[in-house]
Amino acid sequence: MSSERLFSEAQRLLPGGVSSPVRAIKPYPFYVKSAQGSKIKDVDGNEYIDYCMGYGPLILGHAHPAIKMAVINQLDKGWLYGTPIEQEVALAKEITRYYKGIEMVRFLTSGTDATMSAIRIARGFTGRNKIIKIEGGFHGAHEAVLVKAGSGVATMGMPSSLGIPPEFTKHTLQVPFNDIGAMSQVIDEFKEDTAAIIMEPVMGNVGPILPEGKYLQEVRALTKEHDILLIFDEVITGFRLAMGGAQEYYNVTSDITTLGKILGGGFSIGAVGGRREIMEYVSPAGKVYQAGTFNGNPVSLTAGLATIEVLRSEKVHEKLNGVGNSLRTQLEDIITGKSLDYTVAGIGSMFKVFFGGEVHNYQGALRCDKEKYGQFFHRMHKDGIFLPPSQFETNFLSYAHTQEDIKRTIDAYEVNLS
Numbered sequence: 001m002s003s004e005r006l007f008s009e010a011q012r013l014l015p016g017g018v019s020s021p022v023r024a025i026k027p028y029p030f031y032v033k034s035a036q037g038s039k040i041k042d043v044d045g046n047e048y049i050d051y052c053m054g055y056g057p058l059i060l061g062h063a064h065p066a067i068k069m070a071v072i073n074q075l076d077k078g079w080l081y082g083t084p085i086e087q088e089v090a091l092a093k094e095i096t097r098y099y100k101g102i103e104m105v106r107f108l109t110s111g112t113d114a115t116m117s118a119i120r121i122a123r124g125f126t127g128r129n130k131i132i133k134i135e136g137g138f139h140g141a142h143e144a145v146l147v148k149a150g151s152g153v154a155t156m157g158m159p160s161s162l163g164i165p166p167e168f169t170k171h172t173l174q175v176p177f178n179d180i181g182a183m184s185q186v187i188d189e190f191k192e193d194t195a196a197i198i199m200e201p202v203m204g205n206v207g208p209i210l211p212e213g214k215y216l217q218e219v220r221a222l223t224k225e226h227d228i229l230l231i232f233d234e235v236i237t238g239f240r241l242a243m244g245g246a247q248e249y250y251n252v253t254s255d256i257t258t259l260g261k262i263l264g265g266g267f268s269i270g271a272v273g274g275r276r277e278i279m280e281y282v283s284p285a286g287k288v289y290q291a292g293t294f295n296g297n298p299v300s301l302t303a304g305l306a307t308i309e310v311l312r313s314e315k316v317h318e319k320l321n322g323v324g325n326s327l328r329t330q331l332e333d334i335i336t337g338k339s340l341d342y343t344v345a346g347i348g349s350m351f352k353v354f355f356g357g358e359v360h361n362y363q364g365a366l367r368c369d370k371e372k373y374g375q376f377f378h379r380m381h382k383d384g385i386f387l388p389p390s391q392f393e394t395n396f397l398s399y400a401h402t403q404e405d406i407k408r409t410i411d412a413y414e415v416n417l418s
């Protein structure tokens with residue numbers, strides 16, 4: 001069946017025809033037949049160079065042979081036990097080796113799970129209620145973090161989704177990214193009842209937007225001063241910017257870290273980790289309740305371990321970040337050559353062309369020309385390049401992208417950017 005036919009059936013059976021909102025590409029999304037390396041093929045006979053990469057997890061590309069073999073070996077032995085396995089000890093060792101701030105870790109099933117647990121742990125540990133998040137920061141789809149943007153600093157957070165009582169979000173405060181003054185002001189007002197700040201150290205869901213100057217260090221100092229826990233949500237950046245994520249890259253350590261995406265090598269996973277004294281609050285060691293049937297899933301742990309092994313033995317980050325730098329320079333040259341008022345953003349293997357001037361925070365990202373980006377997305381799609389359909393989603397390079405892929409991609413930007 002064609003993508004068009006499948007989608008028309010799907011619209012009767014699935015809300016919006018999809019299983020997650022960003023996939024609802026207009027007029028209809030392509031249905032995937034298979035994927036390998038940097039390429040993804042649809043049921044209509046088209047092939048694309050993929051820069052979504054499952055929205056982040058596939059740093060080694062699709063169907064990497066080392067991960068595939070490891071998973072097949074695991075499947076031969078069964079795939080769910082409801083009792084501990086060696087891989088959770090092994091993967092916890094890898095995480096604690098690379099993340100200075102993590103001494104203990106709980107394995108979960110998604111990034112959403114991880115941030116939800118991180119916030120509960122922070123509240124349990126501090127005995128305080130409020131959290132501060134960054135405007136436009138995405139931490140999954142749960143009550144505490146689905147809060148409307150732009151409602152003004154230091155006011156009660158209002159739900160950004162139907163189905164969430166305002167009482168559930170009133171403890172969530174928001175501040176703009178890269179604005180230590182605004183954060184300091186909110187902390188001054190609410191420090192007695194603030195448990196934690198949760199933030200993506202590099203914003204990945206409205207950008208990428210990088211922390212500027214000493215912003216992360218200043219946030220770290222401010223949280224220390226007021227005994228507020230700092231949660232780095234590294235679900236995107238963990239194992240992507242470096243083995244130790246953005247914390248290694250920027251040399252700033254958080255109290256609690258959330259991981260996901262790459263950690264599962266393309267299988268569903270989440271993890272929350274932190275200092276021992278904090279993590280010992282988690283059940284059954286402590287009184288912050290957390291549990292899950294699929295926690296520490298053998299297949300995901302196995303795929304994660306295989307991914308980390310390849311990242312380490314092939315020094316993937318060094319190479320991949322180099323490709324990212326070169327790609328961004330070439331994109332900048334195209335924009336300069338065409339005298340466009342656009343900005344190339346990104347770091348390491350994350351990149352994006354903002355259809356507007358420099359972006360420092362969420363409000364800046366909102367000023368970009370979404371309509372023009374939409375047209376550009378469709379032109380790239382026709383030329384066999386699969387970018388995220390939203391101006392706000394980051395493009396991801398993988399280790400599987402070849403020099404030829406990059407060249408084709410640059411050529412397509414040259415032709416289609418306007």
Ligand SMILES: *Cc1c(COP(=O)(O)O)cnc(C)c1O
Binds near residue numbers: 139200233
């Ligand atoms: C994707 C993402 C999440 C949610 O992870 P899921 O596995 O989709 O639940 C949380 N935080 C950040 C920064 C993310 O990018």
